[in-house]
Amino acid sequence: MKKIYLILVLSAVSCLFFTDVKAQSTGDWHFDVGPNIAVPIRNLSYYTSLGIGIDGAATTNICNEVAIGGRANYSYFIGKTPLLGNEKHGASVFSITADGSYTFPMNIFAGVDLGVGFISSNGQSDTQFARIFNLGYKWDQSKQHTYIFTVYFDQTTYQKCLGVRAAIRL
Numbered sequence: 001m002k003k004i005y006l007i008l009v010l011s012a013v014s015c016l017f018f019t020d021v022k023a024q025s026t027g028d029w030h031f032d033v034g035p036n037i038a039v040p041i042r043n044l045s046y047y048t049s050l051g052i053g054i055d056g057a058a059t060t061n062i063c064n065e066v067a068i069g070g071r072a073n074y075s076y077f078i079g080k081t082p083l084l085g086n087e088k089h090g091a092s093v094f095s096i097t098a099d100g101s102y103t104f105p106m107n108i109f110a111g112v113d114l115g116v117g118f119i120s121s122n123g124q125s126d127t128q129f130a131r132i133f134n135l136g137y138k139w140d141q142s143k144q145h146t147y148i149f150t151v152y153f154d155q156t157t158y159q160k161c162l163g164v165r166a167a168i169r170l
Helices: 002-017 021-025
Strands: 029-042 048-061 066-079 091-103 108-121 124-141 145-156 159-169
Touching: 029 066, 029 145, 048 091, 048 159, 066 108, 066 159, 091 124, 091 145, 091 159, 108 145
Parallel strands: none
Antiparallel strands: 029 048, 029 159, 048 066, 066 091, 091 108, 108 124, 124 145, 145 159
């Protein structure tokens, strides 16, 4: 199983270095940074209530509509108090993924991220396969700034969440 994770990470890194050479030489890389908010679903919702975090992506266009790159995000999920106890157990989720998206007319885009997700909770940690499905809108404000609003579904093997992220293109 760890070989699969290693192959995924190497694939993500190779996407960053071996994409369109013309795009790399002209500086056509886009760096997006912003906050995210997520609501846990399934197993994660048993002991957490809300996740807040930060998200960053580096992408390049391989044609006008298709962009590939890498993404890293971190979210901390606030713990719930158990019914028979007084301790709160939060969870930290960190993922590194290869990012691919297609931009439709009117700046609406859809994409998928595949990679590795790490979860740490109550002194224990686990590595899992991460799949993040994205649907969003890119708002260009007079070509000086691009704001990106995304609704995403993060499905890291057993931990799932539905979230919203906003980013600014640097």
